[in-house]
Amino acid sequence: MQVVKSVAEMQDICRKLRRGGEALGFVPTMGALHEGHLSLIRRARAECQVVAASIFVNPLQFAPGEDFAQYPRTFEEDCRQLDTEGVAVLFAPEAEEMYPSGAVTLVTVSGIGDRLDGASRPGHFTGVATVVAKLFHVVAPARAYFGQKDAAQLAVLRQMVQDLNFDLELVGCEIVRDRDGLALSSRNKYLSGKERDQALVLSRTLNQMKQSISSRERQSAALLQLGKDALNGTEGVRLDYLAIVDSRTLLPVPSAEKGVLVAVAAYVGRTRLIDNFLIA
Structure with missing residues (x-):
């Protein structure tokens, strides 16, 4: 598995994959991977010729006082799991690469982005929509895979994909639970x-x-x-x-x-x- 840190390199790799006629599946994550994430990778592999993933703990979707600093980071183990699952390329940028000095553009999905988790965490879905829009622009996948556990996020992103005319299919995948019923997170x-x-x-x-x-x-x-x-x-x-x-x-x-x-x-x-x- 190739690990890529820069936007330009990731764009170049994905461009070459698309030119080769490969259907590119994409699974964006914040790392600390569990079986729920891996189920998305497996679904992508079943439906696409090649799969890309990302690991980026997005500071823009955390409000002051939330758990950005404490969010679990297990990068080496995550890489091992993604490689085992057959991911071809992993995009793992630093925050400065995604949000360079002087960047001011945000993506806000009005109305729907202020409901459920958007009401409880003001600005959260602006952070989510902004980073996912940037990732979609970098990777330009045929399909992108997200878990149904984040149902409000799915609704926001579906609206964004429609409104911004992204040429991709957004695929929602079933919640994966532990044996006792707790949704994996x-x-x-x-x-x-x-x-x-x-x-x-x-x-x-x-x-x-x-x-x-x-x-x-x-x-x-x-x-x-x-x-x-x-x-x-x-x-x-x-x-x-x-x-x-x-x-x-x-x-x-x-x-x-x-x-x-x-x-x-x-x-x-x-x-x-x-x-x-x-x-x-």
Whole structure:
């Protein structure tokens, strides 16, 4: 696997790959890789002739006081895993390479970028959209792969791809969970043993809501009350949001119908976790 640090070199390599007629798949990450990330790599390899990945802990999407400095960084192990999975080229720039002195342009996805995580973390999705737009410009993939766990991010990026006419397919991939149901996340490393047990209330609550929907309870208000009662009654867990929304616009909907997104964010101790499901 080739590891590339500069924008110019990455553009040159990807340009040559495209000229060779290769369908280029791309998996952007912030590192601290787990099985969820690797599932994206495997999906990309199944659908594309060659796969590129990136590792970049993007300072622009962290607000002051968030965990930018503490975010897990396991670069050597990440490289080993990506190489084993058959990634051809890894883009791993420094912050100064992505945001050189004098750079002032930001990408803001208005409205949708201010909902769910965008409401809880003002400016977060501007940071996400800006860095992903830059990565798409550098790599110019045929397909880019993102996890469904970050459902609000997916909605924001789909709107950006549409609005800015990026010539690529954005592929959302299923959430990967541990055996006990906890959605895999790089931030799970922050949890103590007790907190990890407490965190299981997120997936457990979503499953209870899913069962209620299967039992023909469709009113969002009733479902949200069920979920909030469970989450607010759990020691060590502080609810950020529980929402039933249109999966494209992230706007609340009165009824939980097919294709609607049920999403939760909560603090377990000091660690903010997210989870969700789409109604089948």
